[in-house]
Amino acid sequence: MVTIPGDSYNPAAIVIDVGQTVTWVNKDTDPHVSTTVPGTPASFTLVHPAGKSASFTFTKAGIYPYYCLDHATFNPSLRRAVARKEADTFPVAMEGLIVVKGPGLTGSQSATMKIAGGAYAPDIAVVRAGGKVTWINEDHTAHTATFVGAGTPNLSLAAGKSGSATFAKPGVYFFYDQRGATYNSKLGLAAAKKGAPNFPIATQGYVVVL
Amino acid sequence: MIRTRIRSAAAGGAAAAILLFGLSALPATPAAQLPATPRDALTLVRQALAALEVSPPDVAVATERVIKALFAQDTRGVDMPRVRDAAQALGAEDATAAAAYLMQALHPAEAEPSGVDRTLLVPVRPRFTATPAVYELLAAAALLIGAGSLIARK
Numbered sequence A: 001m002v003t004i005p006g007d008s009y010n011p012a013a014i015v016i017d018v019g020q021t022v023t024w025v026n027k028d029t030d031p032h033v034s035t036t037v038p039g040t041p042a043s044f045t046l047v048h049p050a051g052k053s054a055s056f057t058f059t060k061a062g063i064y065p066y067y068c069l070d071h072a073t074f075n076p077s078l079r080r081a082v083a084r085k086e087a088d089t090f091p092v093a094m095e096g097l098i099v100v101k102g103p104g105l106t107g108s109q110s111a112t113m114k115i116a117g118g119a120y121a122p123d124i125a126v127v128r129a130g131g132k133v134t135w136i137n138e139d140h141t142a143h144t145a146t147f148v149g150a151g152t153p154n155l156s157l158a159a160g161k162s163g164s165a166t167f168a169k170p171g172v173y174f175f176y177d178q179r180g181a182t183y184n185s186k187l188g189l190a191a192a193k194k195g196a197p198n199f200p201i202a203t204q205g206y207v208v209v210l
Numbered sequence B: 001m002i003r004t005r006i007r008s009a010a011a012g013g014a015a016a017a018i019l020l021f022g023l024s025a026l027p028a029t030p031a032a033q034l035p036a037t038p039r040d041a042l043t044l045v046r047q048a049l050a051a052l053e054v055s056p057p058d059v060a061v062a063t064e065r066v067i068k069a070l071f072a073q074d075t076r077g078v079d080m081p082r083v084r085d086a087a088q089a090l091g092a093e094d095a096t097a098a099a100a101y102l103m104q105a106l107h108p109a110e111a112e113p114s115g116v117d118r119t120l121l122v123p124v125r126p127r128f129t130a131t132p133a134v135y136e137l138l139a140a141a142a143l144l145i146g147a148g149s150l151i152a153r154k
Helices: B002-024 B041-053 B059-070 B080-091 B095-105 B132-153
Strands: A002-006 A008-010 A013-017 A021-026 A032-036 A045-048 A053-057 A062-068 A072-075 A080-083 A095-101 A108-116 A119-121 A124-137 A143-147 A154-157 A162-167 A171-176 A181-184 A189-192 A204-209
Touching (some): A045 A053, A124 A154, B041 B059, B041 B080, B080 B095
Parallel strands (some): A108 A124
Antiparallel strands (some): A021 A053, A032 A045, A072 A080, A143 A154
16 A cells, blocks of 8 residues: 655555555545556556555566656656656655566666766665675766665765676665765655756666665 | 607607617626636647647647646546547657647446436537626616607607
């Protein structure tokens, strides 16, 4: 179950098995419209009137980033939700992630993420348990890949340098660039700092370990 | 002769005063009689389509209308799954795809035995509508003008 307490999803990211149903419970006084970003294995657009619930059954494994159409727009080139200025959580976009495990989502033993123009590309990596993820900073400025939680890596990546981390346990690991964003523990997402290259889009991503 | 002119002027003045009073009783603008925002999905989808027909397409307005359409109680004449597809396309700023989905959403509803699809009929809105009191005042003003004219002739 995902709760909508305001202009955010709680939790921001969840993992389910294929065939399971996710229910969004809108506890906000505002209506919301959740929609998947283009390119997901299946798409949904769910209407959440204030105080009501809506559900979707995931029949295809894969990664499903989604956002609220009423409180965010979508940037096709960065493939990220962009908070509308009227959103209570601005600059944090009302966005979420659903990882649906099952046939077709196997993950690789290693993955590479580039950092260019102040953005991770791709911003979601899927690896198997024990898999390694490498970040290559192609920018002319330093960045970080800072994870949240005890025992998680915090990589400082000078301009033109790279760094790696190995993930032993399955789960969804959120990371962000400490140079251009701050972590909002309440929302479970990063907030872009003013002056960040893609403000209000925060430099953040996920490592999904299967 | 002077008396006749005075009576005629008085009657004309009274008629004009009643006419002005009657006109002041009318709504300030005809638009004030229209609902501020339509609540039916059909109108909202049409408005969204119109916003996408301009150059460059007004994606913001179209998105706002489509979101309202998604929450509309009256969805007659609209294929709502296509509206959801349009919403998704608008989110991705794909105005062309959104317009195509909205066109599909405006599928013709099933016709009645007469062959007329009543869902898609737009009710005729009268050009001038007023309360009975306004009509009474206008009638009184017209009578006074007529009376004034008769008196003037005599």
